[in-house]
Amino acid sequence: MAAATTSVICAISNIFFSTPDASRRRPATSEAFWVRAVLIALALAFFGLFLLMPLAAVFAEAFKKGWSAYAAGVVDADALSAIKLTLLVAAIAVPLNLVFGVAAAWAIAKFEFRGKQFLITLIDLPFSVSPVISGLIYVLLFGAQGWFGAVLEAHDIRILFAVPGIVLATVFVTFPFVARELIPLMQAQGTDEEEAAVVLGASGWTTFRQVTLPNIKWGLLYGVILCNARAMGEFGAVSVVSGHIRGRTNTMPLQVEILYNEYNFVAAFAVATLLALLALLTLGVKSLIEWHAADGGQQNAFIERGEK
């Protein structure tokens, strides 16, 4: 959703703000008024039909029977436990992927080593496989009939159909977000500043903390936000490993499906509005950070990439 919104906004802004310089020099490249109008209308219609209307529909359905029915749907014990589980999973998965993403991006952008391309490809893997497969991988590994099934059972360790399995599946699916955000940014920044720091006698850790980290902080935040949004919203992979036990292993997206299937439409959409609000909040914070970063001026690489 975030990506689609951005592209629509880009399309609109391109139409409105073609740079005055360019149009003065080469008026032929400026479109006729009606072309621009049609394009704007198309973009807005698409935006309204596919993004705004479904969002409005979710809220309309949730409040169909009034505020009290909505509140009842949200504070239901199973819904609360789903919210708690979702937050817990995100609280584990996001920091893990933050550490991993920074480490991977640092290694890839600042150092040369054999197998670098292979590592980059591996990081992209979770984006390219279907979430259902991501879930099944863990069934094959940790299921009772899976590779480690017997060992886990002997030690009475529960991974599948329990919180650890859900966390693992979420970590896998949200693996690339931070690393993917940082790699181009760090590559564009190059290694000059780090080299200077090392020459001046800074240790590796100090270099990272005082030179690298300040340079990437906005890109990092951006990646974390996207990672978090996906961690809370993931359905497919989590659905495979959850076991769908009410009040225990249902995350918010799974709870929405269950409630819908139980004819409990108001409650289903009530929980869905929480997810939607989360998405809106994420977009809001994301815009704020972009604006902040642009203000700072130092993170040019990050912003330019966003507007290209």
Place this chain on the structure above:
Amino acid sequence: MKFKALTIALAAAALFGGNALAADVKLLNVSYDPTRELYQEYNGAFAKYWKAKSGDVVTINQSHGGSGKQARAVIDGLDADVVTLALAYDVDALTTKNLIPADWQKRLPQNASPYTSTIVFLVRKGNPKQIKDWNDLIKPGIAVITPNPKTSGGARWNYLAAWAYALKQPGGNEEKAKEFVGNIFKNVKVLDSGARGSTTTFTERGIGDVLLAWENEAYLAVKELGPEKFDIVTPSLSILAEPPVSLVDKVVDKKGTRKVATAYLEHLYSPEGQEIAAKNYYRPRDAKIAAKYAKQFAKVNLITIDEVFGGWDKAQKTHFADGGSFDQIYEPGRK
């Protein structure tokens, strides 16, 4: 990195698990799609009964989904104390991995099926297409909704009921039955993976003229979504569906919950359990309760899977295994 994820995840799980241990007994009932409302009510009643009888507090967690899929999850390690699935074949699957003994169906009365159901038709109010019996389903222009027999237990009952109807017609034989069921599937517009999915396709999305559904599922849809929208049509012949229940021995022995899990299943046969089943539109086994709710269930000529198909094992192999009759007749897009 993976290892670290694992450690932290396990620590978190230990925290969560620690909370769980503080309560007395927890059971997990892994069930099929349409029993959500039934077990929601029954679980409350059983917790009360068990508290009065033993003083222990028991909490029952539920997991619902397509019957075959649920059996698969239990095989993969979902910690079910009891399974309450749509058909015996899915419970049988657990015997192959030594989760339960082969004679599980003998351990409880009535083939371990505390309640039964059958297959009926749900149609739009006033029955505009005049669908009265199985042979109306093959008429051109009738849009039929049923779940996929490969994944749904209810859909397999649907399929076999239609097959049995064709067999019992004058001059009926296996070849004609196959053609008849094939013609029904030519009219199928949407093939969902579970019974509840099909019901929402028919009721919420408004697709189709007739839904082949569990009797309990059809009654529930009418109750939840309004009697002014749908009618239930009972065909001249249908199948006696016996959804079975079983302990999962390997799990209850490990968790030490055999006693309470056994009581949980046995209480389904008590007058209280039977009454809850009847209230949720399952046909009770208990004669007294059945008499009390007799008005609720239409009289149907019910055939059983054993007499017509020689049991689930055989039916599964002939009809639903790879290359079985369903694979032969169902080719999407064929006109």
